[in-house]
Amino acid sequence: MDELLKLLRQNAMETPENLARLLNLTPDQVRAKIRDYEQRGVIRGYHAIVNEENLDLDVVHAVIEVKITPERDGGFDRLATRIGRFTEVDSVYLMSGGYDLLVFISGRTLKEVAAFVAAKLSTLEGVVSTATHFMLKTYKEHGIMMEEKDSHERLKVSP
Amino acid sequence: MSGSKFPRNPVADYLRDVPRSGIRDFFDLVSSRKDVISLGIGEPDFVTPWRIREASQYALDRGATSYTSNRGLLKLRQAISGYVARAFGVTYDADTEILVTVGVSEALDLAVRALCNPGDEILYHEPCYVSYPAVVTFAHGVPVPIPTRRENDFQLTRAMIEPYLTPKSRALMLNFPNNPTGAVMNRRDLEGIAALAVERDLIILADEIYSELTYDGERLSIAALAGMKERTVFLHGFSKGWAMTGFRLGYACAPAELSEAMMKIHQYTMLCAPILSQEAALEALKSDAETESMRDTYEKRRNFIHTALNEIGLPCHRPCGAFYAFPYVGDYGLSSKEFALRLLDEENVACVPGSAFGASGEGFLRCAYATSLDDIKEALVRMGRFVGRLKARA
Secondary structure (H helix, E strand, O other): OOHHHHHHHHOOOOOHHHHHHHHOOOHHHHHHHHHHHHHOOOOOOOOOOOOHHHOOOOOEEEEEEEEEOOEOOOEOHHHHHHHHOOOOEEEEEEOOOOOOEEEEEEEOOHHHHHHHHHHHHOOOOOEEEEEEEEOOOOOEEOOEEOOOOOOOOOOOOEO | OOOOOOOOOOOOHHHHOOOOOHHHHHHHHHHOOOOOEEOOEOOOOOOOOHHHHHHHHHHHHOOOOOOOOOOOOHHHHHHHHHHHHHHHOOOOOOOOOEEEEOHHHHHHHHHHHHHOOOOOEEEEEEOOOOHHHHHHHHOOOEEEEEEOOHHHOOOOOHHHHHHHOOOOEEEEEEOOOOOOOOOOOOHHHHHHHHHHHHHOOOEEEEEOOOOOOEOOOOOOOHHHOOOOHHHEEEEEEOOOOOOOHHHOOEEEEOOHHHHHHHHHHHHHHOOOOOHHHHHHHHHHOOOOHHHHHHHHHHHHHHHHHHHHHHHOOOOOOOOOEOOEEOOEOHHHOOOHHHHHHHHHHHHOEEOEEHHHHOHHHOOEEEEEOOOOHHHHHHHHHHHHHHHHHHHHHO
């Protein structure tokens, strides 16, 4: 992967000036590359990784294993795309193994999520079965540990 | 008879003249302050990769709490042999040519003690790691520093060594990538030094501790050059490339006769390196993934600090390895120590004065970038402000 993309994935807020210093480029070159990635759809957006434990949010996350019947043309794609269009759905993946789609969804309450599964997801034609798991606590997300860092301190000056 | 209860001269004469490390003085000063951003730390800011820590824990669970063979666990020596062959192209025999030590520091001390007769001259390039002259003195040898220069990117050439050679010259210590300058050698100059070593029958002590952190140029040890394995002590360890400083684990690869002599000292003084560290090191050698990822991170920080130092008006050569930038700070009428002290005092940024690494380090400042990018950015803002004020006064 391009080094610029790696850096942006670590910190999308980094200034073009600093990115330029890190990569031995000029700030204008960095801006042009980012614009190009955005236009080509390589970069599809930016978001903050938020530790929701620290916020008094009314939000529940669930992971749903979905078994579906593949279609003659298009396999799993049509139904997966259809599921992905619901705003409640955060991510959809096609999986190998005991089920077909892994669907991450979020809602305000357990009830709301359950209602979505019962009313919207299970009733779709082609959906054979669902198994819903509610998430209880996030320990690590996108490579970032949510708890405090290792507390050990190094010597302030060493040879 | 004075009747004093203390012995008159408790410390040996040869030790009295060895100065305290300049780094220790600076450490005491920095430690007494709050909210300092330190670019003075000569060790990785990464915690040891989890799989390595976990392997050490697992070994402890299994009850691995005993001594090991003096030379170190055979399976570790075999893994080291494989790694050195793969990474450097030199093959060492795990039974007779590899010795596992307590850090490279012990390995270096053993090597010098094993080959140095009293009065032998041991050459090394300067600025250099703070231990080199002391270790030679402890072995009753004579330390002979060879200054390296900014104009030459702090590299060493055959021609720079020749004026310092005498009939008492015994060995030459090489440390590239270099602490504190970040210098890396090119093949041509290294071949020149190798030829000189053969002609003048010098033994080479190659401190390769920063080898994994080479960003530009070829990763090359002098031990790999034709005819050099026989006269080189290859010193390496896990502190830098695998972020394992606290494990204190290094090793020496040397011709069997010299290795056996080093082993003799090691077995009587140290017995063996700690077994949990050896188990951790064995796990460390199973993958390069974290080392490469850390190397990439250091490289980007190197780019950043090199550019930023030059931008704020502290001219800096491009450090090609290790994790130190070594800018020139001699334009403001301050010694490197005065510069470092005032920078600490006025902006709360700690860097180590170049003079701590030998006389030829005067005029320079060691800025370690083994610290978070956020701290490096903030430190450079503060240093820019400081240099701005010095310029305004000049």
